[in-house]
Structures are given as C-alpha cells and as structure tokens.
Amino acid sequence: MKSILNQIIASNKQVEQAEKQARIAEINNPATKDSRRNFLRKSAIGGIALGGFMSMSTEDTIAQATSKVNRASKPSELKITDLRYCIVQNVGRTPIIRIDTNQGIYGLGEVRDGADERYALFLKSHLLGQNPCNVEQLFKSIKQFGMHGRQAGGVCGVEMALWDLCGKAYGVPCWQLLGGRYRDKVRLYADTPESNDINEFKEKIKFRTQDQGYTWLKMDVSIGMLRNKEGSVVNNKFWGGGFSQWAGDYHSYANTKHPFTAIQITPKGLDEMAKVVEDVRSVVGYEIPLSTDHYGHFDLNNGIRLGKALDKYRLAWLEDIVPWEYTDQWKTISDALETPCLTGEDIYLKEGFKALIDKRAVDIVHPDLASSGGLLETKRIGDYAEDNGIAMAMHFAGTPVSFMANVHCAAATQNFLALEHHSVDVPWWESLVKTTDGRKLIDKGYAPVPLEAPGLGIELVDEEVKKHLNPKDKSYFAPTPDWNDKRSHDRLWS
CATH class of the missing domain: 3.30.390.10 (Enolase-like, N-terminal domain)
Known part of the structure; x- marks a missing residue:
C-alpha cells in the first residue's frame, strides 16, 4: 500500500507543480477578471486539490481518506x-x-x-x-x-x-457540549395502565414492567375517581359536579387555583383514594418506584390529609399538590409529610426554581425542559438543586424531538432520577424519527444515550410525521x- 501511494505521490508532484505555475500565471495576467482571480486564489488557499492531496505524507493521506469530518460545515x-x-x-x-x-x-x-x-x-x-x-x-x-x-x-x-x-x-452529541455525560442510558418512568378489572390490570402491569421493561411507574390519584361516590367530597356540586382539571372558562373549576375552591375530601373519600393506591401497590410491588399526580384542586390542608393517608405506601413522590409558586405552602406540606414532594413542570428559568430550592420547600425538582429554558438552563437547574442536596426528575409529554433533548440533558446532569415518557402506548410515536447512529430510541424502559451521533442524534421520518399532522394545519415546514x-x-x- 505504501509503495503504491509513494509512486502516485511522486508522479503527481510534477502535475501539482505545473498546475501551481499555471494558476500563478493566470492570476498575474492583467487580462484575468477579478472574479476569476478571486476564485483562483481561494482554490489555492482553501481548496483540497488532487495535487495537494497527493503531496501529503503516506500517513496523512490515509488519515484524510478515512476521515469522518463533515467538511460541509464551517x-x-x-x-x-x-x-x-x-x-x-x-x-x-x-x-x-x-x-x-x-x-x-x-x-x-x-x-x-x-x-x-x-x-x-x-x-x-x-x-x-x-x-x-x-x-x-x-x-x-x-x-x-x-x-x-x-x-x-x-x-x-x-x-x-x-x-x-x-x-x-x-x-x-449535545451532551458533550453540555460538559460530558454521567450515564450511557436514561431511566424512564411511564404511566400505569388503567383497568377496572383487577385481573386485566395485573396483566397490563406485567406487560408494562416485564415486556416493555419500565422500572418506574406513575399513576393519577384524583378526586375525579370520587365522582359517583356520594359523601366523598365537600362542595363539588357548586362546581357543577365536574372534576376536569383542563377544560372550562375563566370561572370554572379547571381555572380556579387550589386554595380558592373550598373543596374538601371527606374520610370516606380519603379511604376510597387510598384503596386505589393500595390496589396498585399490591400488583406493582415495592421494588418499583410509584409516583402520583393529578389529585385535583384543593388546598394545602387537604393535600396534607391526603398525603398522610398515602404515606404508608412509600410513594416515590406527590406531584403538584398546590401551584408551584406557593413556596411557603410547599414548605409546609413537605415538612408535614414523609413522602417526597415535587413540583416544577411549569417553571421558567433557574430563577423560578431558586426559592423552592433555597428554602428546601420540595424534595425533588421536576422541570419540563420545554418550559424551563431548554437543555443548558435545565442542567443549571439540576446542578443548583444538587448543590442543595435535592434530586431532579424531568417532566415530558411531546414528540421524540423534545424527548431526545431531555435525554441529552439527563445524561449530562448528575442528580437526575428519571424522565417521563407520556406516549408509551401510542403505536406510531417512535416511528416519527430515526436515530442517526442506528440505536433504539427506547430499549426496555431506558433511552440509550447517543454516544457519537452529532446533535440530538435523530432525524424526522417525513412520510410518518405527515401522517400525524394537526388536522387544522397540515403545512409541513x-x-x-x-x-x-x-x-x-x-x-x-x-
């Protein structure tokens, strides 16, 4: 190999020298137009001509021929x-x-x-x-x-x-730009499947944990489950008997903050909600962390009552019991309960998290990277929490694009616990993208970190994304x- 390359290099040096002299002569010719002269100068300085390639040492030639550098980008x-x-x-x-x-x-x-x-x-x-x-x-x-x-x-x-x-x-990869990685795969947490039949529920949990491989689960423990339980909630009829947390006008229950609804959970209601958690825990067991969310809009006193009713089930966390901005209320709740408390999915920037962290009002911060400021700002939030002995989980509900941004950030943040995956049961979700290094997007409840793939490490699969565009706006870039x-x-x- 070396002898052949040396022969080619030697024979082409003469060609290179002749090309160089011809280029210099044309540059110096008064009749040469400025545009042509500029082109010749640039090609002489910045281009990689055949002669220049062949004048390299054997080792440099081999290195150049096998280089993976993307020269399309400057x-x-x-x-x-x-x-x-x-x-x-x-x-x-x-x-x-x-x-x-x-x-x-x-x-x-x-x-x-x-x-x-x-x-x-x-x-x-x-x-x-x-x-x-x-x-x-x-x-x-x-x-x-x-x-x-x-x-x-x-x-x-x-x-x-x-x-x-x-x-x-x-x-x-993006994680490298954030300072490096702490892990090669990112742990995910998924929703528990739902079923009113206990045997069917057991089968779904088995599928979620054994077949799909998830090692961390989250469930809703909502006063919505008390809708048809007479005597379980005080003041719900004033709100029309509805419990939806996401729909309604400005004066609706959905848009009324927790301290202002005057809803209270009766002892009967607390027993009903605790029984649901007990049933799930009996199926899931205690090896798997079980988080909870979406309790309803009621004040901190009822939040504490509910938290105490659930303490014995050793939940991974109680999420968003009251709005995130009530720092002092969070401190009161956290001090009253044994179960870790968590909030943060709607907080923007590190400044928004500082009071919660400084007062240790929560045990875990829970930023959503698509609200908290993106990759670098979320890592800064995690780092600040770590300095104060507080862990970070990550909220996420979106497409694989934001998912991979979260994966890179989680890989680069030491006090990270788990990342939410909200579309586990959406059959087409993973097909929206392809990984640029051939890895799986999700593998047995974890997201493999792209170790070498540049950027986020994914590209859109155009034909698949087009199948799932919003019906009110089907434009595509x-x-x-x-x-x-x-x-x-x-x-x-x-």
Missing part, C-alpha cells in the same frame, strides 16, 4: 436563514420547529405540548443572520420573550434547535416570510 460561517414548523397531533398538539442555515444543515426543536407555534415564530426576526452556534448569546437575547408554563415553549424550542445545529456543525421583520426595540434597559 461553524464560524454558519448563519440562520429560516425558521419553519409543522404541528403533530400528539398530546393534543405539539409544534416541531426547524432552523435552517446557509450551509444546508438544520436543527430540530419543539414547542411544548399544547402551546402555540407562534411563540417560536415570533422569535425568528431575532435569529435571522445570526450564528446558531452562539447558543448562550442567542438564548440571552430571546429569553425575555418566555414565561412560565406553555409561554416558554417558543424560547425553549429554539434553544433545542440551536444545540442540535451546533452539535451537527462540530460533529459531537413551509416558508414563514411573514415573521422575518423585526419591528420593535426590545432592550430591557436604557
């Missing part, structure tokens, strides 16, 4: 040229965004489930012409346009797409020129 010259979207009919509606560049590579991000794609489109005018690899700088310029809950979706979706782009440009112009001065200081 990160320092990347510029954002467009921001486009499509909306997947998953967990209601979930917009996926794509940020395009002048070099043909792009980044994928996701606006949080149930949020509006316009939260991201609004940011486009602040991004055009910018280098996407300056992730933190761009994040600082747009984070003022996010807020708690779904209103953070645009900022967070853009941040995801920027990290995906940056990883692709430099050829490394169409141009968005209406959002190009910046029309305001948005600096927050004078």
Whole structure:
C-alpha cells in the first residue's frame, strides 16, 4: 500500500507543480477578471486539490481518506436563514420547529405540548443572520420573550434547535457540549395502565414492567375517581359536579387555583383514594418506584390529609399538590409529610426554581425542559438543586424531538432520577424519527444515550410525521416570510 501511494505521490508532484505555475500565471495576467482571480486564489488557499492531496505524507493521506469530518460545515460561517414548523397531533398538539442555515444543515426543536407555534415564530426576526452556534448569546437575547408554563415553549424550542445545529456543525452529541455525560442510558418512568378489572390490570402491569421493561411507574390519584361516590367530597356540586382539571372558562373549576375552591375530601373519600393506591401497590410491588399526580384542586390542608393517608405506601413522590409558586405552602406540606414532594413542570428559568430550592420547600425538582429554558438552563437547574442536596426528575409529554433533548440533558446532569415518557402506548410515536447512529430510541424502559451521533442524534421520518399532522394545519415546514421583520426595540434597559 505504501509503495503504491509513494509512486502516485511522486508522479503527481510534477502535475501539482505545473498546475501551481499555471494558476500563478493566470492570476498575474492583467487580462484575468477579478472574479476569476478571486476564485483562483481561494482554490489555492482553501481548496483540497488532487495535487495537494497527493503531496501529503503516506500517513496523512490515509488519515484524510478515512476521515469522518463533515467538511460541509464551517461553524464560524454558519448563519440562520429560516425558521419553519409543522404541528403533530400528539398530546393534543405539539409544534416541531426547524432552523435552517446557509450551509444546508438544520436543527430540530419543539414547542411544548399544547402551546402555540407562534411563540417560536415570533422569535425568528431575532435569529435571522445570526450564528446558531452562539447558543448562550442567542438564548440571552430571546429569553425575555418566555414565561412560565406553555409561554416558554417558543424560547425553549429554539434553544433545542440551536444545540442540535451546533452539535451537527462540530460533529459531537449535545451532551458533550453540555460538559460530558454521567450515564450511557436514561431511566424512564411511564404511566400505569388503567383497568377496572383487577385481573386485566395485573396483566397490563406485567406487560408494562416485564415486556416493555419500565422500572418506574406513575399513576393519577384524583378526586375525579370520587365522582359517583356520594359523601366523598365537600362542595363539588357548586362546581357543577365536574372534576376536569383542563377544560372550562375563566370561572370554572379547571381555572380556579387550589386554595380558592373550598373543596374538601371527606374520610370516606380519603379511604376510597387510598384503596386505589393500595390496589396498585399490591400488583406493582415495592421494588418499583410509584409516583402520583393529578389529585385535583384543593388546598394545602387537604393535600396534607391526603398525603398522610398515602404515606404508608412509600410513594416515590406527590406531584403538584398546590401551584408551584406557593413556596411557603410547599414548605409546609413537605415538612408535614414523609413522602417526597415535587413540583416544577411549569417553571421558567433557574430563577423560578431558586426559592423552592433555597428554602428546601420540595424534595425533588421536576422541570419540563420545554418550559424551563431548554437543555443548558435545565442542567443549571439540576446542578443548583444538587448543590442543595435535592434530586431532579424531568417532566415530558411531546414528540421524540423534545424527548431526545431531555435525554441529552439527563445524561449530562448528575442528580437526575428519571424522565417521563407520556406516549408509551401510542403505536406510531417512535416511528416519527430515526436515530442517526442506528440505536433504539427506547430499549426496555431506558433511552440509550447517543454516544457519537452529532446533535440530538435523530432525524424526522417525513412520510410518518405527515401522517400525524394537526388536522387544522397540515403545512409541513413551509416558508414563514411573514415573521422575518423585526419591528420593535426590545432592550430591557436604557
């Protein structure tokens, strides 16, 4: 091999020298046009000509021939040229965004489930012409346009797409850009299946834990299960006898914060709710962590009463008993109960978590990366919690795009416990993407971390995504020129 390459190199040095002299002569010729002269100069300096390739040492030639470097990307010259979207009919509606560049590579991000794609489109005018690899700088310029809950979706979706782009440009996974990884696979937690028949329920739990391989489960323990239990709840008829936490007008039960409903759970109601947990625990056993959520809108006193009724079942956590912003109430609840308390899925930025962490008002923080600020900000939240002896679980309900952003963040954060997977039973969910390194997206209750795949490590499967677009907007990454112009001065200081 070496002798053959040496012969080729020797014979081509003469060709290279002749080409070089001809190029110099043409550059120096007064008749040569400026455009042609510039081209010749650039090709001489930056191009990899055949002669230049052949003049390398044998070792360098072999290295060059086997290199995996993506020469289509020159990160320092990347510029954002467009921001486009499509909306997947998953967990209601979930917009996926794509940020395009002048070099043909792009980044994928996701606006949080149930949020509006316009939260991201609004940011486009602040991004055009910018280098996407300056992730933190761009994040600082747009984070003022996010807020708690779904209103953070645009900022967070853009941040995801920027990290995906940056990883692709430099050829490394996103977790590497966050400082490295603590784990090669990310533990997932899934909903418990539902059934009124105990034997059927046992079979479903067996399938979830043995066949699907999940080692952490979560269930709802809601006053909604008391709907037809006379004498189990006080003041529910005032609200129309309904218990829905997600639908209604401004004056409805769904939109009334917990301290203001005057709903109380009677001893009979507490017994009924505890019995449901006992039944599930008897089937699941005590080796598997069992978390709980969605109790209903009632005050901290009833939250404490319910928590004490459930303490003996050694639950992994009680989630969102009261709204997250009531720090002092959280402190009261946490101090009163043995079961760990958790909140955070609607909190935006580390600043929103600081009071809860500083006062140790919760035992576990629970950011949703699509609301908390994206990959880097969520890692900072986890790191701050870790400094104060508090663990971090991660809330998630969306498509595989945001899922993989969570996986990279979880891999890079030491005090991480488990990541929610809200679409375990959606048969087409995994088919929306393909991994760029051939790994499984989910393997026996864990998400394998892409060890070498650049960026998020996934690409959309166009034909599959198109099958599941929102029926009210079936556009698929169409141009968005209406959002190009910046029309305001948005600096927050004078």
